[in-house]
Amino acid sequence: MPDNVQTDSDRPNDGATVEQAANDAPAQSPSADGDWQEQVARLSAKNAELADQFLRSQAEMQNVRRRAEDEVSKARKFAVEGFAESLLPVCDSLEAGLAHKDATSEQIREGAEATLRQLKAALERNKVIEINPAAGTKFDPHQHQAISVVPADQEPNTVVTVLQKGYSIADRVLRPALVTVAAAK
Structure with a gap:
């Protein structure tokens, strides 16, 4: 084969030109x-x-x-910052009520009820929801805690009385409601 003829093995591959192949050749x-x-x-x-x-x-x-x-x-x-801000008016109301030295029992009661309304509103604004099942509500172990089972004239396994309200935040129970439950007949 003549010296100036390129074979397939001598040709640059991947679409490279003869100039690129010359640039890649050793310097002479x-x-x-x-x-x-x-x-x-x-x-x-x-x-x-x-x-x-x-x-x-x-x-x-x-x-x-x-x-x-x-x-x-x-x-x-600072996660509780908003919650704390909503409780400050409740604190202010309690302090104002205690500052009244000559308040009658009726005024104290009205003040306490108003302060309780403020507190409940602050809790609701922060998604803390009260769990207070009505009598006859089916017992839910995820939201209620049975303290006792009592005979009652209602469906078995339903709430008879609420001894202490429960609370939840979003879908998570903070504290279950303490309840008595109707016994099976």
């Missing part, structure tokens, strides 16, 4: 040596640029992670 002249030095310099510059981008990305990720941790920490620390 002093001018080609300069091309290699230029290419090494370009690749070194590109490597430095990519390393810088990588370091900046790493730093940005650390900053994002730190900001997220700070936000979670603040959310936990």
Whole structure:
């Protein structure tokens, strides 16, 4: 085969041109040596640029992670802030009621009832819901705690009386209602 004919194994693959193949060939002249030095310099510059981008990305990720941790920490620390704000008027009402030295028992009762309404409204605004089942309501072990089973003239396994109200927040029971339950006949 003549020396100037390229075989398939000599041809550049992946669509490379003959010029690219010539650039990839070992340098045989002093001018080609300069091309290699230029290419090494370009690749070194590109490597430095990519390393810088990588370091900046790493730093940005650390900053994002730190900001997220700070936000979670603040959310936990101040989670009850809104709830506490809604209870402050209740505290103010109790203090104002105690400041009245010459209040009659009727005034004290009215003040206590008004303060209780304020407290219940503050709880409801913060999604704390009262669990107070009516007599005859089916016993729900997820919301009620049976203190005793008593004979009663109603369906078995239903609430007879509520001894202490329960409370839930969202769908989670904070405290179950303490109830007595009708016994089976």
